Amino acid sequence: MDVRLILMGPPGVGKGTQGELLAERFGIPRLSTGDMIRAALKAGTALGERVRVYYEAGELVPDEVVLGLIAEAFDGPATAGGFLLDGFPRTVSQADGLGALLAERGLKLDAVLSLEAPERELVARISGRRVCEACGLVTHVRAVGDDAPCPECGSSLVQRSDDRAETVRNRLAVYREQTEPLLEYYARSETGLTAVDGLGTKEAVRDRLLETLQYAESPA
Numbered sequence: 001m002d003v004r005l006i007l008m009g010p011p012g013v014g015k016g017t018q019g020e021l022l023a024e025r026f027g028i029p030r031l032s033t034g035d036m037i038r039a040a041l042k043a044g045t046a047l048g049e050r051v052r053v054y055y056e057a058g059e060l061v062p063d064e065v066v067l068g069l070i071a072e073a074f075d076g077p078a079t080a081g082g083f084l085l086d087g088f089p090r091t092v093s094q095a096d097g098l099g100a101l102l103a104e105r106g107l108k109l110d111a112v113l114s115l116e117a118p119e120r121e122l123v124a125r126i127s128g129r130r131v132c133e134a135c136g137l138v139t140h141v142r143a144v145g146d147d148a149p150c151p152e153c154g155s156s157l158v159q160r161s162d163d164r165a166e167t168v169r170n171r172l173a174v175y176r177e178q179t180e181p182l183l184e185y186y187a188r189s190e191t192g193l194t195a196v197d198g199l200g201t202k203e204a205v206r207d208r209l210l211e212t213l214q215y216a217e218s219p220a
């Protein structure tokens with residue numbers, strides 16, 4: 001069965017984890033533009049060389065080039081059974097470009113999923129992360145308690161600067177501002193937008209996503 005999905009969600013909502021679980025469940029590749037850009041650089045294709053120009057100048061790779069990478073992925077054998085797009089599109093203009101690529105190939109999206117959680121929960125999840133300076137363990141204050149030492153090696157646990165509550169709130173504000181028009185765009189589209197509650201264990205969220213997709217009872 002072909003499954004073509006877009007998965008969206010703010011930082012801290014578990015989009016990466018759920019994207020992997022869904023991709024595995026349906027046997028489809030998880031297409032992340034970051035991965036595709038790195039792969040193109042490595043492969044040294046004509047498109048990869050165009051990517052390199054921007055990459056080496058420290059500039060954002062333009063939409064037109066990213067869409068070229070996605071078109072290549074759509075035309076390759078890996079996406080014959082579908083795909084899950086993770087982290088793309090981010091803007092309405094990218095969504096238009098993606099829509100054109102799909103239409104040219106006679107393909108349609110099965111679902112656009114928006115994983116959601118209240119801001120206070122997202123802030124708590126990210127700002128509670130702790131990293132061990134000595135052994136690199138990543139844990140959470142919910143697991144080890146406040147000001148606890150590393151459970152693996154006894155060294156001190158620290159918070160990364162990106163994970164500070166204030167930084168997280170800023171990242172969430174940027175995400176909301178950027179994504180709201182996109183959510184409206186898909187809500188008005190033929191596919192529609194499906195909001196899914198991202199609270200709870202990763203298994204509970206996965207089951208909720210699968211139920212939404214109405215494949216929960218089919219064998220993996």
Ligand SMILES: [Zn+2]
Nearest residue numbers: 132135150153
């Ligand atoms: Zn440690």
